[in-house]
Amino acid sequence: MKYYYTLLGSCICAFLLCIASVNAQSANLLKEGSQTPFGNLDKTPMLGNIVYGRQPDESTIPMLKEQGFNLILSVRYDDEPADYDARKVIEKNGMSFVQISYLKGSINDKVRHVDDEAVTQIKQVIEGAIDNGGKVLLHCQSGQRAAAALGSILYRDYGFSKEEAKKYALKAGLTSKNTGAIYDRYIDSIER
Numbered sequence: 001m002k003y004y005y006t007l008l009g010s011c012i013c014a015f016l017l018c019i020a021s022v023n024a025q026s027a028n029l030l031k032e033g034s035q036t037p038f039g040n041l042d043k044t045p046m047l048g049n050i051v052y053g054r055q056p057d058e059s060t061i062p063m064l065k066e067q068g069f070n071l072i073l074s075v076r077y078d079d080e081p082a083d084y085d086a087r088k089v090i091e092k093n094g095m096s097f098v099q100i101s102y103l104k105g106s107i108n109d110k111v112r113h114v115d116d117e118a119v120t121q122i123k124q125v126i127e128g129a130i131d132n133g134g135k136v137l138l139h140c141q142s143g144q145r146a147a148a149a150l151g152s153i154l155y156r157d158y159g160f161s162k163e164e165a166k167k168y169a170l171k172a173g174l175t176s177k178n179t180g181a182i183y184d185r186y187i188d189s190i191e192r
Contacts, residue, residue: 075102114186144179147172
């Protein structure tokens with residue numbers, strides 16, 4: 001019987017530590033910060049150490065380093081065209097670059113769906129950046145998918161309600177009716 005209570009106590013402690021870790025992680029993810037717009041980044045909502053925005057142009061990349069960014073996370077399609085080789089320019093300027101498409105398929109697809117595995121990968125990169133204290137630019141072409149990725153993670157992985165997750169996606173810059181509809185379909189498909 002003594003063994004049972006010891007085991008039960010250990011399980012309860014592990015469970016509480018897990019909850020505390022998730023709460024600390026989401027708190028670090030959502031603390032409102034401030035990033036002054038610069039270069040072609042005219043909107044720069046910041047939550048935690050992550051700035052949500054649009055595709056930086058080539059002349060803005062060196063400014064990212066000057067502003068303290070060390071990781072650029074693109075959630076654009078793998079085949080989505082840009083005017084320059086973003087990875088090459090970002091890495092040349094001393095920052096890391098990660099590409100994970102938030103949506104499945106190709107830029108040419110007419111019907112678009114969130115890639116659940118990509119949401120997992122985006123979450124892992126974001127959590128790693130939070131743990132390391134690095135400043136991250138999470139971007140897509142216009143900032144819409146980047147903001148939707150945040151809401152997706154909050155709802156799916158952190159237990160936020162649909163309303164609360166959407167509230168933070170809106171704070172991060174989700175304003176597009178089309179991307180909002182894709183996001184809503186994804187959230188509605190998640191079984192909890």
